[in-house]
Amino acid sequence: MRPTRIAIVGGGPAGAFAAAELARAGNEVCLFDEKLAWEKPCGGGITDKALVRWPFLRDLPVERNWIDQCELIAPSGARAHLHLDRHIAIFSRYTLNGLLLERARSSGAKVIQERITGVRREGSVWRLSSHDESREADFLVLAAGARTSFRKMFSEELGPENYMVALGYYIPGTSQIAQIKFFEGLHGYIWVFPRATHFSAGICGRMPGKSTAELRRILEESLPAVGLTHEGAQFYAHLIPSLTASALRNSRFCGDGWAMVGDSAGFVDAITGEGLYYALRSAEIFCEAFQEGRSEAYASALEREILPELERAARIADRFYSGEWLGAPVVERMVQLTTSSERFRRLMGDLFAGTQEYSTLKQRVYRSMPTIAAQALVTTLWRGEREENEMDEVSFTGAGNRT
Numbered sequence: 001m002r003p004t005r006i007a008i009v010g011g012g013p014a015g016a017f018a019a020a021e022l023a024r025a026g027n028e029v030c031l032f033d034e035k036l037a038w039e040k041p042c043g044g045g046i047t048d049k050a051l052v053r054w055p056f057l058r059d060l061p062v063e064r065n066w067i068d069q070c071e072l073i074a075p076s077g078a079r080a081h082l083h084l085d086r087h088i089a090i091f092s093r094y095t096l097n098g099l100l101l102e103r104a105r106s107s108g109a110k111v112i113q114e115r116i117t118g119v120r121r122e123g124s125v126w127r128l129s130s131h132d133e134s135r136e137a138d139f140l141v142l143a144a145g146a147r148t149s150f151r152k153m154f155s156e157e158l159g160p161e162n163y164m165v166a167l168g169y170y171i172p173g174t175s176q177i178a179q180i181k182f183f184e185g186l187h188g189y190i191w192v193f194p195r196a197t198h199f200s201a202g203i204c205g206r207m208p209g210k211s212t213a214e215l216r217r218i219l220e221e222s223l224p225a226v227g228l229t230h231e232g233a234q235f236y237a238h239l240i241p242s243l244t245a246s247a248l249r250n251s252r253f254c255g256d257g258w259a260m261v262g263d264s265a266g267f268v269d270a271i272t273g274e275g276l277y278y279a280l281r282s283a284e285i286f287c288e289a290f291q292e293g294r295s296e297a298y299a300s301a302l303e304r305e306i307l308p309e310l311e312r313a314a315r316i317a318d319r320f321y322s323g324e325w326l327g328a329p330v331v332e333r334m335v336q337l338t339t340s341s342e343r344f345r346r347l348m349g350d351l352f353a354g355t356q357e358y359s360t361l362k363q364r365v366y367r368s369m370p371t372i373a374a375q376a377l378v379t380t381l382w383r384g385e386r387e388e389n390e391m392d393e394v395s396f397t398g399a400g401n402r403t
Contacts, residue, residue, distance in 0.1 A: 007137035014262025015143030016100035048086035049354030168202025
């Protein structure tokens with residue numbers, strides 16, 4: 001039998017990863033993308049969970065920055081410093097996409113810089129149109145990102161409530177500390193992620209919500225507080241999928257002769273905006289099912305592994321950003337406990353590493369609450385005693401001066 005002809009529309013991480021795996025298995029793979037490697041408005045962080053699963057991301061000699069510290073800043077200005085036992089690799093998206101595309105080429109996939117303008121089914125064959133020519137394929141993989149117009153051919157069209165706006169600047173400089181700042185009334189956050197040669201400083205917020213102009217103003221006014229300026233820096237903006245729980249439940253991700261992976265499918269954490277792990281993992285799951293001759297098993301695997309976690313994130317995202325916990329806003333209490341409780345710091349470290357899932361987060365917090373509360377109380381009392389002693393020293397010194 002001749003190799004299956006597979007067309008992949010989209011050359012981001014999901015599409016490039018799928019192209020490499022499918023070509024390595026002996027299929028005839030063509031990947032189409034108008035831009036190929038390009039910068040994208042995100043931090044570019046790869047968690048330890050992803051690095052363990054795909055060691056080539058850790059081992060290949062490409063430009064990246066290793067982060068071992070993170071600072072969380074609450075709306076009140078309270079700060080928590082977190083040392084990460086398991087480092088995060090911060091990539092430029094241009095570098096990461098280029099790495100994955102070269103991996104696809106070396107595996108035997110054809111990588112074609114071309115915009116696909118039309119897709120239609122003719123019997124058992126897919127016909128893909130571009131400005132220059134028409135091509136045929138036996139199977140179609142849609143990996144063209146959040147804004148692809150082709151998604152509505154296969155699943156429900158997404159409304160604005162299923163997206164977040166991301167915008168920001170690339171600013172010269174670097175460090176080993178990532179910073180995340182939350183704001184009251186914002187379903188999102190500011191990030192300052194140091195890459196190898198520059199900072200990716202950006203802000204994300206849910207649509208509908210604050211306008212792009214408002215988000216940009218908040219970001220620009222906040223940069224001086226972290227020692228950065230946007231003057232002369234390159235600006236970027238993009239949409240990120242952030243599907244509601246109902247959209248995830250009602251969407252179709254595969255069918256007869258087709259499948260969606262990565263951002264096209266909406267596989268992004270609605271709380272953190274993390275999409276890179278889900279892009280690579282969804283592509284890997286699909287390839288495993290396809291190579292076993294059971295491409296329909298892709299949907300079942302998504303139901304087991306990816307969709308439950310993303311649905312949980314979607315259900316609790318509003319409570320995370322605007323709800324209360326233990327008598328205070330969730331993010332305020334989170335920053336406070338990160339500062340005051342060693343056990344809570346370990347939990348936060350696992351969240352950053354990608355190893356703490358939402359499915360067990362509630363139980364872990366509840367099991368740990370007596371210890372967390374005790375540690376927080378001791379830290380608060382110790383801090384109060386230290387401040388009182390400092391005040392006594394000031395008073396004594398003042399009295400001595402008067403004498």
